[in-house]
Amino acid sequence: MVEKTGLDERLADLAADGRLGAAPLAAEQIRARGDRRRRRKRAARASGGVLLAAAVLVGGLSLVRPGPEPTAADPSPSTSAPLFVPPTPAPGEEYATELGHVYGAVALDGGRVRVTVQQLRDERGTAVPTGVVHELTLPAVTPVEVRELAGGNPGDMRLDEVVDRLRTGPRWVFALDYDGEGRVQSLREAHWLTVE
Structure with a gap:
């Protein structure tokens, strides 16, 4: 009886090994998909962080960079003087x-x-x-x-x-x-x- 039980266990182990070799268990497939998803997320976060850092750097440089120097021939308008805006006719008016x-x-x-x-x-x-x-x-x-x-x-x-x-x-x-x-x-x- 002891031999029969040992033989049954061996046969069960061989059958399980055969099934594992032919097709992985569902749990292993789920784990593999989860690993792939995690790798993709990490890669996306890393590339997004690089793009964000580049955008912040370019934006900061555009704010810091000095504008063109005013010349005597083309003075920049005074910021305290009110700007002229052409008037627009009211609805139903021609002028x-x-x-x-x-x-x-x-x-x-x-x-x-x-x-x-x-x-x-x-x-x-x-x-x-x-x-x-x-x-x-x-x-x-x-x-x-x-x-x-x-x-x-x-x-x-x-x-x-x-x-x-x-x-x-x-x-x-x-x-x-x-x-x-x-x-x-x-x-x-x-x-x-x-x-x-």
């Missing part, structure tokens, strides 16, 4: 209006005129400076409605016809009409405003 002193007119080649505009705001009929000053280059044929500029006679002129009177410093106040694309369509002398 938006900017009030401003128009001066420093210079006739340019190609039928253009460059003017300086010192922006104003209307406070109960009085023109008050906003601190915004900008330049515009307009077509010489831009329509200009005048009154005081033409000696008190209301009339329509073109910008190139009033360049000489607009050459000097801030004296004449105009309402500049901007279309939806930020282009000046006309200038109207704001004779109804009192200049502060």
